[in-house]
Amino acid sequence: MKKYYIGICCFLSLFLLHSCAQIGTITGGEKDTQPPKILKQNPENNTTNFKDNIISITFDEYVELVNPTETFRLSPTTDNSPNISIKGKTVVIDLKECDLKENTTYILSCEKGIKDFTEGNMLPSSKFVFSTGDFIDSMHIAGNIKNAFTMSAEKNVAVFLYTDNEDSTLKNTLPLYITYTDNNGNFCFTNLPNQIFYIAALVDKNSNNLFDQADEQIAFLNQAIEPTIANKTDTNNNTIIDYTQIELKLFTEEDTVLKFIKRELAYDFVHKFIFKNKVEDFSLQQITSLDSTIHYLFAKNQTSDTILVFFLDTINSIFDFEMNVNQTLKDTISLNPCQKAKLKRRTQETPRLNYNISQNGDLFHRLQITFSYPIVRYNNEAYFSLLLAKDSTTDTIAVGFHFIDEIQQTLELDYDFAIENQAYTFICADSLFYNHFGWSNDTIKLNATTKSTRDFGNMQVAFQFYEANHFIAELLNEKNAVVQTDSMQFNKKIDYNNLLPGKYRLRLIVDENDNGRWDSGNYLQRKQPEKVIYSDKTFEILANWKIEETFDVVIK
Numbered sequence: 001m002k003k004y005y006i007g008i009c010c011f012l013s014l015f016l017l018h019s020c021a022q023i024g025t026i027t028g029g030e031k032d033t034q035p036p037k038i039l040k041q042n043p044e045n046n047t048t049n050f051k052d053n054i055i056s057i058t059f060d061e062y063v064e065l066v067n068p069t070e071t072f073r074l075s076p077t078t079d080n081s082p083n084i085s086i087k088g089k090t091v092v093i094d095l096k097e098c099d100l101k102e103n104t105t106y107i108l109s110c111e112k113g114i115k116d117f118t119e120g121n122m123l124p125s126s127k128f129v130f131s132t133g134d135f136i137d138s139m140h141i142a143g144n145i146k147n148a149f150t151m152s153a154e155k156n157v158a159v160f161l162y163t164d165n166e167d168s169t170l171k172n173t174l175p176l177y178i179t180y181t182d183n184n185g186n187f188c189f190t191n192l193p194n195q196i197f198y199i200a201a202l203v204d205k206n207s208n209n210l211f212d213q214a215d216e217q218i219a220f221l222n223q224a225i226e227p228t229i230a231n232k233t234d235t236n237n238n239t240i241i242d243y244t245q246i247e248l249k250l251f252t253e254e255d256t257v258l259k260f261i262k263r264e265l266a267y268d269f270v271h272k273f274i275f276k277n278k279v280e281d282f283s284l285q286q287i288t289s290l291d292s293t294i295h296y297l298f299a300k301n302q303t304s305d306t307i308l309v310f311f312l313d314t315i316n317s318i319f320d321f322e323m324n325v326n327q328t329l330k331d332t333i334s335l336n337p338c339q340k341a342k343l344k345r346r347t348q349e350t351p352r353l354n355y356n357i358s359q360n361g362d363l364f365h366r367l368q369i370t371f372s373y374p375i376v377r378y379n380n381e382a383y384f385s386l387l388l389a390k391d392s393t394t395d396t397i398a399v400g401f402h403f404i405d406e407i408q409q410t411l412e413l414d415y416d417f418a419i420e421n422q423a424y425t426f427i428c429a430d431s432l433f434y435n436h437f438g439w440s441n442d443t444i445k446l447n448a449t450t451k452s453t454r455d456f457g458n459m460q461v462a463f464q465f466y467e468a469n470h471f472i473a474e475l476l477n478e479k480n481a482v483v484q485t486d487s488m489q490f491n492k493k494i495d496y497n498n499l500l501p502g503k504y505r506l507r508l509i510v511d512e513n514d515n516g517r518w519d520s521g522n523y524l525q526r527k528q529p530e531k532v533i534y535s536d537k538t539f540e541i542l543a544n545w546k547i548e549e550t551f552d553v554v555i556k
Contacts, residue, residue, distance in 0.1 A: 035121045036063050036114065043130065050100075050130040055093040055108065057128070062089055062117040070207065071113025074098065074106060075177040075189075082108070093128075103133030105191045111180070129191055139227035142188040143246030145181050145201050145219060148529040149518060153185030154250050157217075158204050161189060165198040165224070167524060170211040175200075178209065186243040192227040199225055201248050211523065214255055219248035222526050247556075251529040254520045258329050266308060267372065268340045268351070269437075273307040273323070280326045282307050284333070288320040294337050297374050297407045310374055310407070311337035312436040353433060353441045364498065367413045367426065369444070373435035374407040382432045384413055387425040399426075420452040456498040457541035461506065462550045463492050471553075472509040472516065478502055487516065499541045506535040506551055531555060 036059040043050065065071075068084040072093075080097040091114060100106065107127050114123040129136060141161070145154045160175030181187045181201075202209075203217040211218055225246065232240040259276040266272040273282075279300060286294055295312040316338040323331045354372040386397040400414045413426070428444035463473060468489065475484045475496055483504070486494050496504075509518045510531040521529040535551055 032116070032119045033121060035123050036061050036116045038126075041128070045128055045130075046136055047130045048134055048136060050106075050132050053094060053096040055095070055128060055130075056090050057093075058090045059114075059116075060089070063091065063114050063123075064117050065091070066113050066115055066122075068113055071111050073109045073111070073178055075109070075179075076101075076104065076106065077174055077176055077178065084113075100132055103131075105129065105131045105133070105135075105137035105193065107191050109179075127190075137191050137193045138229060139192045139194055140188060140190045140230050140241070141192060141197065141199070141225060141227045141246065142186070142230075142241045142243050143199075143248060144243045145185045145187065145248045145250055148219075148249035148251040148521070149532055151532060151534055153181075153183070154203075154217075155181055155183045155185060157181045157185075157187075157201050157219075157250065158209070159187045159189075159199065159201045159248075160209070161192075161197045161199055163195070163197060165222075169198070170200050170202070170218070170220070170523060172210070174209050184243075186241075188241050188243070189227070194227065196224045196226055199246065199248070201250060203250070215252060217250045217252050218521075218523055219250040220523060221246070221248065222528075249521075249529055251520045253522055258326055260323070260325070260329060260331055263333060263335065265339055265341060269311045269314070269338065270373070271309045271311070271335060271337075271339075273309060275305050275307070275325070278304045279307060280304075281324070283324045284309065284321040285324065286319060287322050287332070289317065292317075294319055296337070299374075299405065299407055299409060310436075314338045314437065351437075351439050353435060353439050355441065355444065357444075357446055364416055364418060366416060367446070367448075368404070368410055369413075369428075370410040371433065371435070371441070373437075373439070374409045375403070375411075375433045376408070376436050377434040379432055382429075385427040385429075386415060387427070388419075389423040389425075417448075417450045420450060423447070423449045453498070454544040455501075457501055457543055458546040459496045459499065459504070459539060459541060460546070460548045461494050461496070462548070463488065463494065463508075464550060464552045465491055466553065467555060469555075470511040470514040472511050472518075474507045474509070476505050476507055478504075487511070501541055501543045504539045504541055505537070506539075508533045508535075508551070508553055510555060 038057055039060050040058040042056045043052065063086065065084060065086060069081060072082060072084055074082055078098040078100070080099070082098055083094040083096075085092050085094070093108065107129050109125070109127040110123065111125050112122050115121060131137070145157050145159070146152060147154055157180065159179050159181065160170075161177035162169055162173065162175055164173070166173075177189050177192070179187050179189055198221070200218065200220040202211055205213055205216050228245070230239045230241060232242075256277060258279070261274045261276055263274070264272050282298055284296060292313075292315055294315065297310045297312065299308050299310075300306070301308075314337075316336065318334055318336050321333045321335070323329075323333050356370045358368045358370075383398045383400055386399045388395045388397065401411045402414065403411050417424070424447070426444070426446040426448075428441065430443045431440040433441045463471070465471070471488050473486045473488065473494060474482045477483050483499070484496055510533070511517070512530055513519065518532065519530050521527050533553060533555065537549070539547065539549060541547070
C-alpha cells in the first residue's frame with residue numbers, strides 16, 4: 001500500500017513538472033489603435049493677450065514629429081517658421097523667431113504632424129488659437145474647389161488668402177493664410193479678422209507657396225471677398241459651414257510654346273517625331289550628302305503633336321537634316337533613313353504590308369483600312385468583293401474605295417452598312433496595293449454582321465438656355481468618351497440616334513470665343529477658364545426605345 005502511494009505521488013510530481021515546462025507565449029494585450037491624447041496645454045487654447053514665445057502641449061504617451069516644417073502651419077504667416085521640438089512627452093513650439101504682430105489672432109494648425117512613438121497612431125487634425133490682443137477673431141471664409149473641366153472635387157489643394165491683388169501676387173508674394181481642401185474639395189478659413197481678402201488656390205508641386213511652375217494647377221477670383229460669421233449650428237451645437245459660399249475652378253494654363261521632345265524609330269524606314277503642342281507645318285531639309293537626295297512623306301496624328309515620317313529611299317547611311325516646324329522651331333537631326341527595327345528573326349522573303357481595319361458591324365458606318373505605309377501604286381480596276389449571305393445563296397458585289405488622306409495611307413470603302421442583321425464578307429485580293437519599296441498586301445478578308453435598329457436606342461434632348469452665347473454640347477458614354485458633338489447658340493432639340501444601350505450624360509461648354517473647343521484660363525491675363533456644365537441626370541438608353549429629355553442650362 002505504501003509503495004502504491006509513493007508511486008502515485010511520483011506520477012503526480014512528474015505530471016506537474018511536465019505541465020510547468022510547457023512553453024507558452026506572453027501576449028502584450030490588444031494592439032494600441034488610439035491616437036495620443038492631449039493632457040495639458042500651456043497656455044490654454046483661445047488664450048488672449050499672448051505675450052510668451054513658447055507653447056507646450058503634453059500628451060499621455062511618448063510621441064514623435066512627422067515633417068514638422070510641412071505639417072505645422074502658423075497663420076497669418078510670418079517670415080520665419082516656428083521651431084518644433086520634443087521634450088519627453090511634451091511638444092514644444094518656440095515662436096521667438098516668428099515676430100508676432102500686436103492685436104492679431106493666430107492659428108497654429110497641425111495636420112498629420114504628431115504620432116505616438118510605439119504604434120504610429122496619428123493625432124487628428126488640430127489647431128491651437130491664440131491672440132496677441134484682447135479678443136479672438138471669429139470670422140470665416142469657406143468654399144469648394146472643382147476641376148474646371150471635369151467639375152470633380154479636388155482634394156489636398158492649397159488655398160491662399162492675400163490682402164492685395166497685384167498682377168504678380170501669386171508669383172512673388174507668400175500668402176497670409178493657408179489651408180487645404182478635404183476629400184470633398186471643401187475648405188474653410190477660421191478666426192479671420194473683419195477685413196477684405198483675395199483668394200487663390202494652387203496644386204503646389206514644389207511646396208513653396210508660389211505660382212512659379214507652368215504646369216501647376218491654379219484657381220483664383222478677381223474680386224475681393226469679405227469673411228462672414230458662422231452663426232448656424234446643428235442639434236449638437238456644432239457650427240454649420242456653408243461650403244457654397246465660394247466656388248473656385250482649378251485649371252492648368254495652356255502652354256502654347258512648341259517644343260521638340262524626341263525622335264524614335266516607329267518601324268522599318270519610319271521615324272516618329274514627338275512634340276509638345278500642335279504642329280502646323282513640318283519639313284526636313286537635307287544638309288549633308290547632297291549627291292544622294294532623300295525623299296519622304298509625313299503624316300500627323302489626330303492631335304497633331306506627333307509626326308510620322310516615311311522615308312522613300314533605302315540608302316543605308318547617316319544623313320543630317322534641318323527640321324523646320326511652324327516657322328518658329330529649328331533643329332538639326334541626324335538619322336539613317338534606312339534604319340530597321342531590331343527583330344530577333346527576319347524572313348528573307350519580301351515583306352508584306354501590314355494594315356488595321358476599323359469596323360465592328362455598326363449600321364451606317366463605313367469600313368476603313370489603314371496601311372502601315374503610304375500606297376503609291378494599285379490596280380486602277382482594283383475593288384473589294386462584297387459577299388452578302390441570302391438564305392442559301394450568296395450575292396457578290398464589286399465595291400470601290402477612295403483614300404481619305406493626302407499620302408494615301410488610309411482608304412474607305414464606298415459602301416454603307418445599311419441592311420439590318422446582314423452577314424457580310426469583304427475580300428481584297430492579294431497584291432493589289434503597293435508601297436514605294438514594292439511591298440504588297442496579303443489577302444484581306446473580313447466577316448461582319450450588322451446589328452438591327454432594334455439593338456439601339458434613341459434620345460432627343462431639348463436644350464433650354466436662359467442667356468445668349470455660343471455652346472458646345474457633347475454626349476458622353478460611361479467611359480466619358482465623346483459620342484456626339486453639336487454646336488448651337490439658341491434653344492434647340494438635338495437627336496441622338498443609334499446609341500448602344502448604356503448610361504450617358506451631357507456636357508455643355510460655354511464657348512465664349514466661338515472657337516469650337518474648351519479654353520483654359522490665364523492668371524496674368526485675369527482670364528477664367530470657359531465654363532463647363534454637366535447634366536445632373538444620367539440617361540439610361542435601352543435597346544429599341546426612345547426617350548425625350550430637357551436640359552435646363554443654368555450658367556453660374
